[in-house]
Amino acid sequence: MSRVITLKKPVAITTHSCVGGKKEGKGPLGDYFDMISDDDYFGQDTWEKAETEMLKRSFYTILKKRDIKPQAIQVALGGDLCDQITSTAFCYRDITIPFLGLYGACSAMAESMAIGACLVSGGIVDNALCSASSHFATAERQFRTPLDYGGKRTPTAQWTVTGAAHSLLEREGKGPFxxxxxxxxxxxxxxxxxxxxxxxxxxxxxxxxxxxxxxxxxxxxxxxxxxxxxxxxxxxxxxxxxxxxxxxxxxxxxxxxxxxxxxxxxxxxxxxxxxxxxxxxxxxxxxxxxxxxxxxxxxxxxxxxxxxxxxxxxxxxxxxxxxxxxxxxxxx
Amino acid sequence: MKTSKKEYSRMVEKASPPSRLVKNCTWAFMTGGSICALGEWLYRFYMNMGFIISDARLMSSITLVGLSALFTGLGWYSRLAKRAGAGTLVPITGFANAVVSPAMEFRSEGLITGVGAKMFVIAGPVIVYGVLASVVYGLILFFVSPMGR
Amino acid sequence: MDYIAAFITGGLICVLGQILIDLTKMTPARILTAFVVSGVALSALGLWEPVVDFAGAGALVPIVGFGHTLAQGMKESVAKEGFIGIFTGGFTACAGGVRASLVFAFIAALLKKPNSRE
The missing domain is CATH 3.40.47.40 (Stage V sporulation protein AD)
Structure with a gap:
């Protein structure tokens, strides 16, 4: 039995969006984000709220780009790194659309798109909104040390991106597929x-x-x-x-x-x-x-x-x- | 997969860049040395103010702790530590930073369950094992060494 | 001269810590714990007092000095109070540093949100 799933009907990625933090804005892709916040708190008072706010901004950006209302989304799939993926859940607590929370750590974007593509291609849903988000500070305080703790990073360490991204999968569209x-x-x-x-x-x-x-x-x-x-x-x-x-x-x-x-x-x-x-x-x-x-x-x-x-x-x-x-x- | 765990651990070892030991040690030496020299200056300052030796030492420690808390609060300590490594970790200022930073970080989880419960989440082991070691020393002094009596 | 002794001694202790971080798999928390326990042991063996005489703050400001203070406090209290001293001593000697950290940490937590890092 093959583990590679060939979609009977290719699925179009009709729209996508992404929002980043300050450091991401200064990086090589800085100009290509839909939105960059110079405030890593995104105007909130905790890091967790900041990550949720960042996701919401990405969500509203993709709706605006596609010119649809939240009700038009049939299912949202996504995940993040916070305990019990609360950043994503809290985003869809306020935007009440059908939501499937996924945990695959940093594989969230491919995981949600792979599942979403299967659902759309199989004719189960008309569209699927996929997302992934992470925030340097929420990841740091959960997996490592407080932000102000003076630690030296080892040369093999990697820097958690402060960023949220969405992509909308639909049955019809001009692609990519x-x-x-x-x-x-x-x-x-x-x-x-x-x-x-x-x-x-x-x-x-x-x-x-x-x-x-x-x-x-x-x-x-x-x-x-x-x-x-x-x-x-x-x-x-x-x-x-x-x-x-x-x-x-x-x-x-x-x-x-x-x-x-x-x-x-x-x-x-x-x-x-x-x-x-x-x-x-x-x-x-x-x-x-x-x-x-x-x-x-x-x-x-x-x-x-x-x-x-x-x-x-x-x-x-x-x-x-x-x-x-x-x-x-x-x-x- | 054709690669065994043992083989892979060798590959990881090879692919992982080593720390820049000489550069790191230079930073650690300069920063750590400077903090200690500042401690010495503070000690002398408090001696001149008329404190007795033990109190002058204590006052200089408290001042270093206070400065570390200030630097931590302003976000400077972690920036310095990024380069200084052990130079900011090993002095008492590093201990203070390890207490102050979780207190600030977990303020969002409340004064009791956040600040109170998490304040010693990093520095706790230092106190626990330091005190245990001193108790072992106390037992030795009392039961073994006649000097203790 | 005293400043140079303090600078060099303190600096070298930090270098030792850095070498442990870079060359062994020891985490910073383990290194600090090892330094404190070593401080207690060195002090108990009478090896740290001469270093303090030579380097002053250079031997006391590094966390090893914290262990030394704990041991000295223990020695005094056992001499003064006997068996009970094992339970009362030690911690009083280093209480200043710990208590100052605690108080300043609380104040910092009240005043400041954690800082963003770049």
Whole structure:
């Protein structure tokens, strides 16, 4: 049985939006965000409220771009990094549309799009609104230390993106289109260092890609680009090495975690991470290029590290997961 | 997957950039040294003001703690620590930062369940094991060493 | 001269901490705990007092000095109060630093929201 799901009817990504924080605004993609807030609190009094507010801004932006009312959305799918994914839930507490909360850590964008595409393609719903968000401060205080604690980041650490992104999937539209999806299997090669997420997630990325290529007969060079979510510098190197051992030469690889910030001047160590990382890069960088037909066929694969602060303290290794979405400018 | 855990851990080791030891140590030395020199200056200052030795030492500690709290509150301490590493971690100012930063951070969870409960979430182990070690020393002094009696 | 001794000694203790961070898998919390316990042990063995005599604040400001203060406090209280001293001593000696941290932390929490980082 094939694990790659070929959508009987390709699904159109009709609109997308993304909102970022101050540091994201100063990065190479700064001008391509729909909205940048110079205030990382987004006018709120707690970091958690800030993340919810950021998601809401992205939500209203996509509605405005598509010119529809909230009631037109048949199902919203999405996730974030906060305990019990409250940032997303609280966003849809105020905007009461049908909501499916997903937790796949930083794989949220690909996970929600893969599920949404299946629902739309199968004729279950007319449209699906997918989202992912992360906030540097909510992630930091939950997974690491207080913001004002003086800690030195290790060279393998990654910087959580403050960003929220939405994409709207519909049956009809001029594309780009999602043509195939693949839900990842969990991979864990024993990495325990919570400051080396790229290394923890690279095996999952390698596993999904390997199985995708084996089952479909596709080759990396058949794609204009293969985007991974947030492997960063360390994870990207490891992904290539792992695939080499499986006799796959990974060409055209790009990592969202190395696109959103200027790694040297913005001091983000090994790169960026967080659900918002792949979500914002997709909306601010990848999809616009496809709309302009600069690139026509890509794989978008977001990776997630399925750990919690408790499992880290209990010395557990970090399980990784990677979900894959194939996007093309033509339906074919 | 053809890669074993053992093999992968070697690959991770190789792919992970090492810390810049010399640069980090230089920063740690300069910052840590400066904080200690400031401590010495404060001690002398309080001695000149007429405090006895132990009180002058205590006053200088309290002043350093206060300065650290001020820097932490203004968001400067973490900015300095980003480079200084152990230079801002090891002095008593680092201890103060470890108490002040969670207090500020968890204010949003309330004065009791946030500030009160989380204040020592980082610095707690230092007090717990410091006190336990001193109790072991006290027991040795009392039961073993005749000097203690 | 005293400032130089304080600077160099304190600086070197911090360098030791930095080496532990960079070359071992020890987290900062573990290093601080190890330093305090070492401070108690070094002081108990009579090895830290000479360093304090030489470097002053250079030996007292680093967290090792906190351990030293704990041990000295314990020594005094056991000498004065015997067995009961084991339970009362130690902590009083370093109470100033801890209490100051606690009070300033509370004030900071009342006055200031956590700062954004870049």
């Amino acid at each position: 999602i043509t195939r999806v693949m839900f990842g299997r969990i991979a864990d090669l024993g990495v325990k260092d919570a400051n080396n997420m790229g290394a923890a997630m690279a095996p999952a990325a390698a596993l999904t890609l390997k199985e995708f290529f084996r089952e479909t007969g596709e080759k990396p060079e058949n794609y204009d680009a293969i985007y991974t979510g947030d492997l960063g510098m360390v994870g990207s190197v490891l992904l290539k090495e792992l695939l080499q051992k499986e006799d796959i030469e990974l060409t055209n690889h790009q990592d969202c975690g190395l696109i959103i910030f200027d790694r040297e001047s913005q001091q983000v160590q090994a790169g960026a991470s967080g659900c918002g990382c792949s979500g914002c890069v997709l909306s601010a960088h990848i999809l616009p290029q496809m709309e302009q037909k600069k690139i026509n066929r890509i794989l978008f694969m977001a990776t997630g590290a399925l750990l919690s602060p408790t499992t880290t303290m209990q010395q557990e290794s970090i399980p990784g997961i990677a979900h894959l979405v194939e996007i093309q400018t033509e339906r074919n």
